[in-house]
Amino acid sequence: MKPNLRNRRDFIKATTLAAASLPFIGAWSPVVRAAESGRKLGVALVGLGSLSTNQIAPALQKTNYCKLAGIVTGTPAKAKKWKVRHNLPDNSVYSYETMEQMADNPDIDIVYVVTPNALHAEHTIKAAKAGKHVLCEKPMEVSPEKCQQMIDACKAADRMLAVGYRLHFDPNHIECIRLAREKVFGNLNMIQAEYGFRIGQKQWRLDRALSGGGPLMDVGIYALQATRYISGEEPVSVSAVATNSDPVKFKDIEESIAWQLKFPGGVIATCNTTYNFNGFDRLRAFADRGWFELAPAYGYGGIQGKRSDNKWTPIAGIDQFAVEMDDFAQCILEKRPTKVPGEEGLRDLKIMMAIYEAAKTGKTISLT
């Protein structure tokens, strides 16, 4: 049995292992420690909401290969505040209208898109055209078509595109991938994944024009992701059922939705998400001879694992955003593929559209 991941080296090793075993992840090229050159890649944050303020900016203080090098915001007061707090030069502060001018700013290497979902394509494409690599928050966009446009734009500009799937970098999730791939408990049979919360009022997330959907797009996507990287396969069909007890609050998005996926190897996944109540935060996988689970499973920290043989050793938390950004920077510096490319975000969007269609039509939707 392999040891659990206790330090950075083990962690990087396991990440590589897990990545190599996933069907949709390219091989890693030989590692040249880019940080040895001394330069950190400059990151510009697009959208200065809660996630940028409370998670990403603090994470940038902990990265080895990144530093905050610019901001894009539509709110002058925010621009002023961030400029002072982070000691940014005038020419690194942009509005959404001026962000193309980044093309002339060599301090910015990466643009991290943290705007509402339906603006991701616009900001990603602008960044790519300005010659920047793009890390885009999940969900990648609100439709597969817009995801494809983002992929095409980055390809045309010869820039890398990654999706902010932070849990691909969390050692607890990586340990679960290892347990599945190494068949520690035999063949997988079923996966259960659920994530949700009771949302407040007056948020852009409740506005379909900006969000593209409800809890599925926002947090259910983590459950969907988990079923894919734990099974290591792409689902072949989906059935779903949605409910809405508060059509005023949830006027054009789903309130809760449950879906079932079938994978080609025979694994079944049952997933749930909601915007109406708290308590949904679990990932469980059942194999022939035992099970493993994370509960809570999907937060920025505090993830707890368990195994049916009681052999789960607690894993120290990491700053998921710091590791995610450092990995992207290393991919750029070392010219190796990311394990969370745009194509990965596109796949989720296609599946989520099928989940909505299944719930709407009451039909099992084929994904092949």
Add this chain to the structure above:
Amino acid sequence: MKPNLRNRRDFIKATTLAAASLPFIGAWSPVVRAAESGRKLGVALVGLGSLSTNQIAPALQKTNYCKLAGIVTGTPAKAKKWKVRHNLPDNSVYSYETMEQMADNPDIDIVYVVTPNALHAEHTIKAAKAGKHVLCEKPMEVSPEKCQQMIDACKAADRMLAVGYRLHFDPNHIECIRLAREKVFGNLNMIQAEYGFRIGQKQWRLDRALSGGGPLMDVGIYALQATRYISGEEPVSVSAVATNSDPVKFKDIEESIAWQLKFPGGVIATCNTTYNFNGFDRLRAFADRGWFELAPAYGYGGIQGKRSDNKWTPIAGIDQFAVEMDDFAQCILEKRPTKVPGEEGLRDLKIMMAIYEAAKTGKTISLT
């Protein structure tokens, strides 16, 4: 907040409360303590397998209103053993061929059918024709048609018919029903229910001709039941997905199956069952302001509850079979309806057939 159930009186009170609030359960008539007459009703067990030997016979030692008064078995060696162990008179020992002769045995009031699923109708109808009340193990039979024949036969003979849904009598489940009905955490949103285990080889349960199906019919039925008595509603539609990784062992039954139910009030239930692995034993209900769960949830004992507000008080276990049999005896003595009548078993069979159809066709099946 109501106190938890700590003693028999509280328990009976709560049972009555829960029953009265379930839509499919009739009102209870005024209670006349039949045991005061001094006579216990005689129970004949049909089928002397593991359940009769290890659960029901011991439970009969603990009942207040019942006693073992006869056996029906196809195995002479078992007949001999039971006759001696339980001090049964010669005329209370029957074979499947002679069980009609019970009509002449006034010591037998109730026939408890514990044979393989596909024999329930035959044995129930014989018992009813012999003038006996019938308690039949779950699942009631292997098709709605056979369930209906059983209901009709008991009605024609003016005998009561109940299904052995022991968890309707378990105080942990009754407490969950109370939490749901009294909306202690507000309106229900979702229910998750799962029960399964890794089955051995060479059992009648693996033979479709005798079982009528796989884990759904055997243990998934408890998860289905729970979603119905926790929601207090009848589902309106179902989607399902089944898997089979071992077509030799599970040659004509499902290995694992997951299903989703939609209830008219908007509650969604996601359920799973399996014959291929251990670890499925949970019931969870999520409401607007909190959740409650049982895990393990469905065993003969050891059920553990939990509430999101940490206010679950442990409930002392009971002998589910003893309470189930005593309740049936009291229903007979007091001429009041049982909360687990044949119609309840028929409803589950109809839903289970729809679950199989949904899994087979990939379509959401309407239940209305």
